[in-house]
Structure formats: structure tokens, C-alpha cells
Amino acid sequence: MPDLKTNLLLGAGAIALTQTLTLWSGALVPAAAAAEAPLSAAASEEGGEGGEGGGESGGVPASYALASTDPAQWSYDASAVIDGYVAGARGQYLAAAAAARTLQAEVDAFLEAPAQETLDAARAAWVAARPAYLRTEVYRYYDGPIETVEGGLNAWPMNEAFIDYTKDAPQGGLINDPAFEVSEAAIMARNQATDEADVTSGWHAAEFLLWGQDLSAEGPGDRPFTDYEPGTPAADKRRAYLKATVGRIVADLDGLAAAWDANAPGSYATTFKALPPREAIGRIVNGMAVMTGHEMRVERMAVALDSGDQEDEQSCFSDTTKMDFVYDLEGVAAVYYGRTAGQQAPGVDTLMKTLNPERAARIDALFGEAMTRINALGDPWDRVLASAPDSPERAAAEAAVTTLGELAGEMKASGTDLGVLVQVPGL
Secondary structure: OOOHHHHHHHHHHHHHOOOOEEEEOOEEEEOOOOOOOOEOOOOOOOOOOOOOOOOOOOOOOOOOEEOOOOOOOOOOOOHHHHHHHHHHHHHHHHHHHHHHHHHHHHHHHHHHOOOHHHHHHHHHHHHHHHHHHHOOHHHOOOOOHHHHOHHHHOOOOOOHHHOOOOOOOOOOOHHHOOOOOOOHHHHHHHOOOOOOOOOOOOHHHHHHHHHOOOOOOOOOOOOOHHHHOOOOHHHHHHHHHHHHHHHHHHHHHHHHHHHOOOOOOOOHHHHHHHOOHHHHHHHHHHHHHHHHHHHHHHHHHHHHHHHOOHHHOOOOOOOOHHHHHHHHHHHHHHHHHOEEOOEEOOOHHHHHHHHOHHHHHHHHHHHHHHHHHHHOOOOOHHHHHHOOOOOHHHHHHHHHHHHHHHHHHHHHHHHHHHOEOOOOOOO
């Protein structure tokens, strides 16, 4: 098949050569956007790090609000949209934390009585906890509170041999290293410390510990429950490692929920709500556009389609990568339409229907098309990656990639309607 990744990344590479962009949180964002449009006064920014790729950090726009000599330009009331976004973020992180605590309870039950039944229950709880988290990923890409923990919470792809044994290294990994003593601090200290693939913590570390390597084209990994029967040094360390990893997931999500509490003085939510309206709207739209047009379209889909390598799929140990696509897109749509975590509020769509009804209609149609294409993808994703270049499965996946690009392109173009700077690598 054509080199899909190269085609998609070519635009981003060309832009990078102009030295107007800086690599940040796995995505290219403007270090100075004067070449694109004049910027208003700089807004305050919090530091951030982490991303699936491994924690590069750099500049963010001095402002997400475009400047104009016409004081009446981009005059609209965004207060209800911003309030709804903050409440939705808070609700979605609370839902993610609650789901993670259910996972934690099932892991504790498994460790208390290792058996196939309790291992299956812990695996099912991991799968059930993921959708609520995936819907939060739209709150990334503008240096919000997630950026300080994301590299330890959802980093991928990961070199599983860095943590535990694999087929090619039966005595490998930290768990089999006599010098490594398990603690949350020790785990986090080694996370991507020397190589971005040496992921030690987060959702995918827990996934690998529950499933083990996926060595079959017909299903997920099949780690035996006996790996967790106490009494040997490796098993005891593995037990402590799994417990610490899941505990850290819960703590991180609790912290993110607290950061989005608008009733807590000094929280990120209070800072966000105090921003000039178009500064806040710019962050909202960038989160949606980059999630759709770069993270999903390129990093999670096109890269894997180009390589055909299972190691390039996000949730490779459990074979649930298609679920990642479905719920990530759901999260983007929920923010756009103002419906997150069971709450309904005015969304960005309400602004677009007033400012540019024609573009709003195109975005509506593209959301519908993208959701249809994503839901129709082959499952598990590794079978799609292994399919022939001219197979229907590949054609359907590439069509989904194209539609995500079109949707993100309209989101980027909406910046001119909303008066905000929207940067999507490669678009």
C-alpha cells in the first residue's frame, strides 16, 4: 500500500523546517504564530510534559486568541460553552476515577485469591474502565493538568521486556531484576527515563501485567494466573508491581478530577474560567482538533497501518485497540456537542451554528461519517494491520483516516470563525 504515514506526516515535517513550530506533548504547536496571524497579549501557561511518545516539552502559543483591529470582530458570548466544558471535564474525570477504583478492587481480589476466574474479572474491569478514561483524552494538547501526568498514565508504545519476562527474555525486566525493589516511587523514577519505549507505569503497564505478551493473531495475551501465586521472588514482586501501578492510576485520575473542580480555590478549573473567553475557546478547539487530526489519525492509526506492526497499536496486549478509537472519538464529539459524563450543556456546535452555519453542517456530517467508519473497523485491530494492502479491511481503515483528517480540517478552519488559533500537525 502507499506509505500512508509518510504522506500524512510530510506536511508537518515541512512546517517544522520553518522553525515556527516546537515539538510539545507529542504534537507540533506554534512557538510563535506571527507567521499565521497576529497574536494578542500572552496568556498564562502551566508547564506540561508527557505524551504517548515520551515527554518532549516546549513552547505553547503566546495566545490562542487572534487579534483584530475591529473590536466588533469575533464578538460572541462563549460563557455557557466554557462553563459546560469545565463541568464536563470534571464529570468525565470523576467517572474515569470511579471506573479505575472498580479495577483496583478487582485487582485486589485477584491478588488475594489468584485463579483464572479472578484474573478474568480483573481483565474485564480493565476493559470496562478504559472508555471513561478514553473520553477524557480530548482535554489534552493545550498544556492543561493532564500534561503533567499523562506520560505516566497512558504512555505507549511500550517495551514490555523492560517490565517483565517475554518470550525472548524469559528472565528479563525489572520484576526479574534482584536489584529492583518495587515501590511506586521506584516505578515512576524509571518511567521512560532512558528510552521513551521503556514505559513502566499507567494503563498499558497494567494491561501487560494482566495479559502478558500477545503472541496470537487469534486473541489477546494469555498470561497464566500462576504468575501471581505468592512465594517466589518474581511472583511477589509482580504482585506488588501490579498493585502499585493500578493504585497510581487511581491517584492520578483523582488528582485530575480535583484539578477540574471549579469550586476549589486555586484549581485549574478556576484558572481556565478566568481566561479571556477566546483563550479558553482556543484551548477547547485545539484539544478536539489535535486529538482527531493528529493523535487518532496519524499516531494511532496511520503509523500502525504503515508499519503493519502490532507493536504500533495502542492496546495490543488486550486486543482492545478498536475500543480506543471509538471512545476517543466519542470524547471529542461529546465536547463539541456539549454532552459529557451525562451532562448536557451548550457546546461549540452552538457557536458554530450562529457564526458559520455552513461549516457547522459540514462538521455535523463529518462527525457522523467518522463515527460510522470507526465503528465499522475490523476488530481486533492487529488483524487489520496484518491484512493485505488491497484488502477491504485496509481500505475501510484508510477511509476512516481520511475522514478524520477532513473533520480535523474543518475544526482547524473554524478558528477563523471563532477568532482562535488552531494548529494541527500535517493539516
